[in-house]
Amino acid sequence: MEDRTSLLTRLVRYDLPLGDTVAQLRAFGWNSEEVLVVLTVGDVVQLLTRYVSGELSAGQVEHWAELLEMRSDLGYEADSAVQLRAVLSGLANPEEHEPITPRLAIQLCRVVTSGV
DSSP: OOOHHHHHHHHHHTOSOOHHHHHHHHTTOSOOSSOOEEEOHHHHHHHHHHHHTTSSOHHHHHHHHHHHTTOTTEEEOGGGHHHHHHHHHHHHOTTTSOOOOHHHHHHHHHHHHHTO
C-alpha cells in the first residue's frame, strides 16, 4: 500500500486507472491535521487540457473535482487559492453552476492563470 501523500498526488494528477488509488485513499479518510499535497494552477490547467484534447470526458473531470473538493489533506497554491477552490466547486457541481464543456474548460484555464 502506498502512503497517503503519494496516493493523493496520483489523484491530483488523475493518473488512470484510479480505482485502486481511490480505494486506498478511503482507508485514510478525508480529514487530516495537515496539508499533504498542494493543488496548483498547473495541475488544474493540465487536467483541463487533457479534457479539451479528448483524453478525459466531462464525467471524469467532474469525478476528479468531486474527489478533491472537500479534502482537508489538500492545500491550494497560495496566490490562487480562491480561484482554485471556485474551479473545483464549479467542476464538482456542474448542475448548480455550468455544464462542463471545452469552452468552459478554456475559460477556467484563463481564470486560474490570470489570477482573476
